[in-house]
Amino acid sequence: xxxxxxxxxxxxxxxxxxxxxxxxxxxxxxxxxxxxxxxxxxxxxxxxxxxxxxxxxxxxxxxxxxxxxxxxxxxxxxxxxxxxxxxxxxxxxxxxxxxxxxxxxxxxxxxxxxxxxxxxxxxxxxxxxxxxxxxxxxxxxxxxxxxxxxxxxxxxxxxxxxxxxxxxxxxxxxxxxxxxxxxxxxxxxxxxxxxxxxxxxxxxxxxxxxxxxxxxxxxxxxxxxxxxxxxxxxxxxxxxxxxxxxxxxxxxxxxxxxxxxxxxxx
Amino acid sequence: xxxxxxxxxxxxxxxxxxxxxxxxxxxxxxxxxxxxxxxxxxxxxxxxxxxxxxxxxxxxxxxxxxxxxxxxxxxxxxxxxxxxxxxxxxxxxxxxxxxxxxxxxxxxxxxxxxxxxxxxxxxxxxxxxxxxxxxxxxxxxxxxxxxxxxxxxxxxxxxxxxxxxxxxxxxxxxxxxxxxxxxxxxxxxxxxxxxxxxxxxxxxxxxxxxxxxxxxxxxxxxxxxxxxxxxxxxxxxxxxxxxxxxxxxxxxxxxxxxxxxxxxxxxxxxxxxxxxxxxxxxxxxxxxxxxxxxxxxxxxxxxxxxxxxxxxxxxxxxxxxxxxxxxxxxxxxxxxxxxxxxxxxxxxxxxxxxxxxxxxxxxxxxxxxxxxxxxxxxxxxxxxxxxxxxxxxxxxxxxxxxxxxxxxxxxxxxxxxxxxxxxxxxxxxxxxxxxxxxxxxxxxxxxxxxxxxxxxxxxxxxxxxxxxxxxxxxxxxxxxxxxxxxxxxxxxxxxxxxxxxxxxxxxxxxxxxxxxxxxxxxxxxxxxxxxxxxxxxxxxxx
Numbered sequence: 001x002x003x004x005x006x007x008x009x010x011x012x013x014x015x016x017x018x019x020x021x022x023x024x025x026x027x028x029x030x031x032x033x034x035x036x037x038x039x040x041x042x043x044x045x046x047x048x049x050x051x052x053x054x055x056x057x058x059x060x061x062x063x064x065x066x067x068x069x070x071x072x073x074x075x076x077x078x079x080x081x082x083x084x085x086x087x088x089x090x091x092x093x094x095x096x097x098x099x100x101x102x103x104x105x106x107x108x109x110x111x112x113x114x115x116x117x118x119x120x121x122x123x124x125x126x127x128x129x130x131x132x133x134x135x136x137x138x139x140x141x142x143x144x145x146x147x148x149x150x151x152x153x154x155x156x157x158x159x160x161x162x163x164x165x166x167x168x169x170x171x172x173x174x175x176x177x178x179x180x181x182x183x184x185x186x187x188x189x190x191x192x193x194x195x196x197x198x199x200x201x202x203x204x205x206x207x208x209x210x211x212x213x214x215x216x217x218x219x220x221x222x223x224x225x226x227x228x229x230x231x232x233x234x235x236x237x238x239x240x241x242x243x244x245x246x247x248x249x250x251x252x253x254x255x256x257x258x259x260x261x262x263x264x265x266x
Numbered sequence: 267x268x269x270x271x272x273x274x275x276x277x278x279x280x281x282x283x284x285x286x287x288x289x290x291x292x293x294x295x296x297x298x299x300x301x302x303x304x305x306x307x308x309x310x311x312x313x314x315x316x317x318x319x320x321x322x323x324x325x326x327x328x329x330x331x332x333x334x335x336x337x338x339x340x341x342x343x344x345x346x347x348x349x350x351x352x353x354x355x356x357x358x359x360x361x362x363x364x365x366x367x368x369x370x371x372x373x374x375x376x377x378x379x380x381x382x383x384x385x386x387x388x389x390x391x392x393x394x395x396x397x398x399x400x401x402x403x404x405x406x407x408x409x410x411x412x413x414x415x416x417x418x419x420x421x422x423x424x425x426x427x428x429x430x431x432x433x434x435x436x437x438x439x440x441x442x443x444x445x446x447x448x449x450x451x452x453x454x455x456x457x458x459x460x461x462x463x464x465x466x467x468x469x470x471x472x473x474x475x476x477x478x479x480x481x482x483x484x485x486x487x488x489x490x491x492x493x494x495x496x497x498x499x500x501x502x503x504x505x506x507x508x509x510x511x512x513x514x515x516x517x518x519x520x521x522x523x524x525x526x527x528x529x530x531x532x533x534x535x536x537x538x539x540x541x542x543x544x545x546x547x548x549x550x551x552x553x554x555x556x557x558x559x560x561x562x563x564x565x566x567x568x569x570x571x572x573x574x575x576x577x578x579x580x581x582x583x584x585x586x587x588x589x590x591x592x593x594x595x596x597x598x599x600x601x602x603x604x605x606x607x608x609x610x611x612x613x614x615x616x617x618x619x620x621x622x623x624x625x626x627x628x629x630x631x632x633x634x635x636x637x638x639x640x641x642x643x644x645x646x647x648x649x650x651x652x653x654x655x656x657x658x659x660x661x662x663x664x665x666x667x668x669x670x671x672x673x674x675x676x677x678x679x680x681x682x683x684x685x686x687x688x689x690x691x692x693x694x695x696x697x698x699x700x701x702x703x704x705x706x707x708x709x710x711x712x713x714x715x716x717x718x719x720x721x722x723x724x725x726x727x728x729x730x731x732x733x734x735x736x737x738x739x740x741x742x743x744x745x746x747x748x749x750x751x752x753x754x755x756x757x758x759x760x761x762x763x764x765x766x767x768x769x770x771x772x773x774x775x776x777x778x779x780x781x782x783x784x785x786x787x788x789x790x791x792x793x794x795x796x797x798x799x800x801x802x803x804x805x806x807x808x
Contacts, residue, residue, distance in 0.1 A: 029714055195649075203646060209505075
């Protein structure tokens, strides 16, 4: 009996150990390029490890039972007439409930850290009449953003994104943003539902016709990343992509100054 | 003729064709209707599978080169609609429900036999209508979700045919649901208590409640959508002041419960199959019943988790996260109970058992990714990507379809009196299990790394993984060959099974195989312990 339980402890710790090892060493996610990304990856890692423990554990039990309790040749008769076990059933109701509650609260915490629970800053209301209701995506913070020129208006249409920089009064086909600055995009669709997704930033927000949406994010890594439409929008949906180019502040200012309307150039 | 039918089933039987032809008739026999559902569903499965193959061929290269882009969107729309509304829902509910429920409650037929036949006969025309719309003016191309405004702006005829077809199928589903509720609650053999019913009855009761509560919402929504398309109303048309997100709420109010309409009956079927092949009572009968009803209640209040990126307010996101994640608790109970049913049994390793175990492993995987997807911050990144595609195929294919195959191996002797060939069955299982996991496991990575769903072209860095996925799809396509050979050969020359090849205790096995029209020659047996294995019920010496 001692042998049996020490085997059991060994197997359980092996499953947990392997799950942790995989969780920490196998990277299934793309590069991290925004403040959100490492927070997201932390949640992913926890869920990945819990999931692995449960999946490997359950699969092992099923395979073991199939092997151990298989009917041998010539064997007749039934298994034990065991119809239930209150203690066991309470255990496997309570433990999953605790795990689920933990995961739920933890992801709430993650969501809060991403800024999901914040009321959106109202800088945008400067640009429109206050009566317009804006639906929120993730909002990074309530900090008063002084840089109005990082407020960008995104229009989505079949099958392209256009980026309007109101401060410079120009429209670009690529989204240029400075690194380590909070960016706020206000998005509106001209036709059907689109979605604005940057995998490296771990953010996504639908762009809804007749209902502007806002998404705030802070890029942390200079580079070029894809902006992908994630909502089926018609035949060329798969081709509806744009790029976000994250630049050093000075490079971004150069680009901005080159593009802004002449009359705004002082 | 109506007078004859009204008298009694035996009289009705005389005016109905017998033999093979009865399967093409407006039969009132629940067993015939069950087989009609199954075969009809399987034919649509072959169509849906062909469409899936077309999708996987297109995705072997990162550019759109196999079919025109709008045809690709029609193909994915038809694939989703056919697999859900014409294969899984009719088969796990209609086919097995009709065949088994009257046996389980000890009745000679369903409560409303003619409504039952009408429910079935709505399916072939609506399915054919849906498919032929492709050849007339192009099928619907807004996805099976038909989100406006895309569904309003794409070619109208295809979308309208799609709506009509789904309305008819929804009607069929509601008729079936009412019939199951009435049969289970009102047609039980005297002396048979609710808590003595086989678990599939409870699963069908729960499912039918979901069907009756949520399908009308879908019907209403689609009627409003059709007004927007043909009559220029503005319910969901933002140009006319409509709100597109309202459609999503209404649509998912049905379509999330639809997931449970597809998996709860599968849970019920597994609960019948496992005890028989493990020679052990079903573990934790009462908690199984409570967890089914728990899933029914929770299943109705989780729909908005499909809309976390649609611009829902934070409190709503939080509520739907917690509610969704909590479905894992009753679902988990069921899985632990099944594993406990296997533990200490005398397990026959056969095709039915293998498909059921495959189901457990696949579904646990799909359930885990499901709990992850319920978390708002997690979902925001992977929503509408291949991660979601992989997740729900683990639920509906790895879950429901594996159970359908398991059930076919299990109940084939009941229907035909012949056993299916085990070697071909195991080949079928191996090809399906390997092919399925090869096809869908890599898609999780694709979604996490930036491949959205419903695309015909993608970033070339994803080509290799997509080709692996397509290879898995090829295995899945090939796996139907040994299955079909098996069905035809065994039906013709299969080994005789006898009446009760599995020595089962559930009532459908306590009559001849195939059963007589009136189900039992004499009175229906009173089965109060459908899972009494290991007790004196199956002890050979007494």
